[in-house]
Amino acid sequence: MKTAVIHEWLVTYAGSERVVEQILNLYPEADLFSLVEFLPDALKGFIQHKPAKTSFLQHFPFANPRFRQYLPLMPLAIEQFDLSDYDLVISSNHAVAKGVLTRADQLHICYIHTPIRYAWDLQQAYLQGAKLNRGIRGFLTHAVLHYLRLWDLSTANRVDHFIANSHYVARRVWKTYRRSAHVIYPPVDVDRFQPCAQREEFYFVLSRFVPYKRVDLIVSAFNRLGLPLVVIGDGSEGKRVKSMAKSNIQFLGHQPDVVVVDYMQRCKAFVYAAAEDFGITLVEAQAAGAPVIAYGKGGATESVIHEKTGILFPEQTVESLVEAVKLFESGSYCFDPEYLRHNAEKFAPEHFRKKLFQFIEQKWTVFCRGMA
Structure with missing residues (x-):
């Protein structure tokens, strides 16, 4: 079967791109399509240095790096x-x-990381963060998102x-589209x-x-706690968040993978406050x-x-996170690194490839029978 793999944009190597990487490992002869492709040569290994077939957006002014402005x-x-030449998409x-x-007469299987966050359940958070929730720009943005x-x-x-990357996303797929989604967790490179x-002690x-x-x-929670916190990352909220922090919080900005691995292997605990679709970093x-x-x-x-590989706090509030850290600090729980590792290995890439291949082959067989 001739196969096409479609991804929105190829500009970095993050969670969704790791899924694309494993799909291409399963179907190395597949052709790759993307709205834009601005990968540096050093990152093209995950797409096997395939030439991606891009859209007209690739050639628009300032598409690199402002391709998101062409969302409409x-x-x-x-x-x-x-x-038209493909059997499997x-x-x-x-x-x-x-x-x-x-x-x-073409089979289309979609691995869905999420319904469009900024158009559906997280619309208000995105608009407020981008200061697009009022005025003429806000009106136009609301109109675009409605369309x-x-x-x-x-x-x-x-x-x-549909294949969803978690049961949480599968529920959102049903809520949004009234379509069922089979769950296959995304690949995580645990061997790093x-x-x-x-x-x-940080x-x-x-x-x-x-x-x-x-x-x-x-940051607000650790301001109260006074405990050492190291933060790696950057983004639109960076300046505001940094201005909030007290001296016990250290910001390192964007760091190469070797630095990230080093801090992850040395930290006392990893802290996360988002309601994430899956959460590869977890x-x-x-x-x-x-x-x-x-x-x-x-x-x-x-x-x-909960209480075996970590502590889940019940409310997305400073108070709830503070209580969780205090509970962790109390020593009430013993977290065995080998047990944590064993739990993580369930999400290794080989498990993803096996489950995805079995799902696609089963659906392809049924599809071919229906076309006979």
Whole structure:
């Protein structure tokens, strides 16, 4: 079967790109499509140095790095891809990839990382964070997102089978599209980390500084606690969050992978306050033997075992996080690095590939029978 793999944009190597990497490992002869591709040569290994077939957005002014500003044109752009030569279409979707046009004699399987966050359940948080919730710009943004929701809802019917990256996302897929989704957890490169038993006296945060990640909540909590906290990451909220912090909090900005691994393997615990779709860093922390202190909603409840690999705090508030850290500090629980590592290994790439291959092959067999 001739296969096409569709991803929204190829500009970095993050969680959704790791899924694309494993899909291409399963189907190395597949052709790759993306709205834009601005990967530096050093990162192209995960797509096997394939030439991605891009859309007209690739050539628009300032598309690199401001391609997101062309969001209103992305539905049109994704529909321009000619997939008529392919038998199997696999889309990796967190925005518009599932909107590609296919025929009845083509099988379209969508691995969905999330329904479009900024158009659906996190619209208000994104608009407030970008200061687009009022005025003429706010009105126009609301109008664009309204159009995007209508288009996004209609494109759910273009997918034959959905695969969600967590049960939390599967529930959101049902809520948004009234479509069922099979759950296959995303691949996590656990072998990057060693489960160190000797932990140092600092807590650790690795995150983008965007509103829904709630790094500000963590900073406020550690301002109260006075405990040492190291923060790696950057983003639009960086300046505001840094201005809040007291001297016990250290910001390192963006760091290379070797530095991230080092801090993850040495920290006393990893702290996370977002309601995440899955949360790859939560699994990475456990792979490094670091207990997790995380908000008990979303993907965290599916990868963190409360009181065994971490502590889940019940409310997304400063008070709730402070109480969780105090409980951790009390020594009431003993977190075994080897047990944390064992839990993390359930999310290793080989498990992802095996489950994804079995799912696709089963659906392909049934599809072919129906076409006979």
